[in-house]
Amino acid sequence: MSAYLIRNANILGEQVADILVRDGVIESIGSALAADDATVVEAKGLIALPGLVDIHTHLREPGREDAETVLTGSQAAARGGYTAVFAMANTEPVADTAGVVEQVWRLGKEAGYVDVQPVGAVTVGLAGERLAELGAMADSAAQVRVFSDDGKCVHDAVLMRRALEYVKAFGGVIAQHAQEPRLTEGAQMNEGELSGILGLTGWPAVAEEAIIARDVLLTAHVDSRLHVCHLSTKGSVDIVRQAKVRGVNVTAEVTPHHLLLTDELARSYNPIFKVNPPLRTAEDVEAVRAGLADGTIDVVGTDHAPHPMEDKECEWSSAAFGMLGLEEALGVVQLTMVDTGNLTWAGVADRMSFTPAKIGRLADQGRPLVAGEPANICLYDPDAARTVDPYASASKSRNNPYADRELPGAVVATFLRGVPTVLDGKLQEISA
Amino acid sequence: MRHLLSAGDLSRDEAIQILDTAEELLNVASRPIKKLPTLRGRTVVNLFYEDSTRTRISFEAAAKRLSADVINFSAKGSSVSKGESLKDTALTLQAMGADAVVIRHHLSGAPHRLASSGWMHGAIVNAGDGTHEHPTQALLDAFTMRRHLGDLTDRRITIVGDVLHSRVARSNALLLSTLGAEVTLVAPPTLLPVGVEKWPVHTTYDLDSALHKADAVMMLRVQAERMQNAYFPSAREYSRRYGLDARRMGMLPDHAIVMHPGPMNRGMEISAEVADSVRSVIVEQVTNGVAVRMAVLYLLLSGSNESDPIPESLV
């Protein structure tokens, strides 16, 4: 295996040093390192972050390979600085058996761009009626620890309670898509002044908050572990904040789009901005930024949701929910959190690498950049700027809400266990 | 004015120009030859994804009286029902050289999509989209009110019923307030949209309180199936609290008119006695609809030169 000498990287924005990578691990970190056999990567002015970990990705395979595959999604992830992604269970067939999760896990290995860690469904077929074989998925080769019906809410209180209890046996966590179904029947966008004006059925904040409130109480009651997916409202931040004060074992996630975009974009009726949970108000955006800054929200999860063009080139209400995010997440976080002084680069490493790996129980991801650790590294140029071009993406899909927007930063290199998946900003060939 | 998508897009001057133009065009209906050569050689497509015979006929009559070629493209019995996308339909209409597309759609915002997508270049007229807007209905309502009440500045208009699901109410609230009228929306709290307090209107839950000073009362159609979603307990209770009957009509000032965008649910939001009374201008609304739609088509289509060629990216 080849060696890389990363020179003059600014590690977590705290210390400029050289990083010597050999045999998949960080061999040493220090000043003026030398290694004759190593390929030199000049990293002056670049921030070195631990390889990013996305707790919330839709890779669409199996079933919707027209939208994304494990390979293309992995490549998009690598281009975004990621070295691991959690692949959501709402595939076709649903990842609700050991067989399906192992298939996804194996496809990830074959692709080789990031560690693809499957998420298992909580209920059979995401139907919310009976528990999937959570233990079998946990025991499978994929070693599933995160379970989610994402896209749908485990709204039945008894089922949610049992799931929370059951996964305690193998250190699992339930990642809840918090959406009270009756309050959101036919919902199209955030319920507020704008939904009334646009005549689009509203998705009220309370439909998210009511489920989160219930779930933190259930979690406390059964002493389990809850992860709240893509939290989007000010009220949700408040509920999670209080729950943490009370010692409930709850973690929460926010998406890049909820950190930046607001419901005003729905005015265009362009479904590229249609997502679930919906884009909220500017006040909510402020609240989730504050929540991410103070640690109430633990992680940024992309909810990268590829859709083929025809599912977006239509009327708003017929369009699919979801938007891409893997390749823009770090730029959005820089724009909304770092450049605004809400978060340091060390904070970014925590929210986008250390903590998501911890929540998902990934042993050799989200590790500190010190000698002896796996060489999962992202080199990022915070001074670069780009105009987002949806066609310049590794993803198969183009439903990019940031199209034509200026975003700061650029991922220059990504190393997965010492192998560059991206170098000089370009995706590398991986020989599996 | 390039498209007519929302009544809220109209400035006061534009709205008045449409109403004044319609006033002149109303006379065409009483001439021996009810036709003007104005839009000769232009093509108007009625693209209807939702059944609405009265609106389609009104637009068809308007376009034909202006000598436009009219193509009716109905979702039923066309490729639309076989699942053709809005985009492909739009590309087809562009290729057919549609100068204007009058679109009726069950989904809010579909006219906006046609107008802003770049799929086609003709003028788009919103003939009712989902629970969003129905601007030509609002224009013809304002036109009818103006004929009875004169200038609408400071006139009090009470709109009653299912505001939440009513595109007519939305468009009327916006247009009437642009024209300086004082609009009061009356509905049970369940049928008022979230955020209505930011609209340029007053709201009340009590119909009786909104009648004695009203210059016009507009009753909205209420679908009985709304009660299945618990918007109100029963048709009878709705009718008692929010229906316009003879007793309530008696509370109106003598000059006040009663309106309904149709089709009516007699016995639900309006009693037969009220619908057929001399105060009711419901039939007149239909006549005026043609003149208003002629005005809209004339103002949108004259002045616009040959439609632009399709951009290469779409070919």
Added chain:
Amino acid sequence: MSSTSASPRARVVLDDRDISRALTRITHEILERNRDSRGLVILGIPTRGVHLASRIAARMSEVEGRTIAHGALDITMYRDDLRMKPARALEHTSIPEDIDGKTVVLIDDVLFSGRTIRAALDALSDIGRPRAVQLAVLVDRGHRELPIRADFVGKNLPTSLSEKVRVRLSESDEADQVTIEGGEAA
């Protein structure tokens, strides 16, 4: 169109007294040509044609000793340049009586290309079938593009195409005046 007074470069070709005399003469010519004024319908083409029609009708009424009605015929919807120009507001059309079998006298301020009169003839034929149509104009400036001529002319005014003929009437402007503006130095 403009209601401001003539610009320095404008040349006055008819003043208020000239206009008054011309209208009086046209009135008499119309009455002479059409022996029975009962068969006449006077229609002005908005805007200034309507003012002129009203003046001519007043003079006729005086001569005939009874009220001669007049009306207005808006031709906007019949124009052949609608595609080229931004939409214009419609003017009011009022037809005082049934025109079938009558002699309609169209009144306009300036006769130029003839396109306005072409449109007016089309508009007229959609309203009824007059026995005859005659045309009276205050100014004929030439440059016809259609085979149309006036029956009654206040003043023939040879102009170049680069010149503008402006008619001002006290009903809509501050005075009665016809001027020629622009073109090559006089």
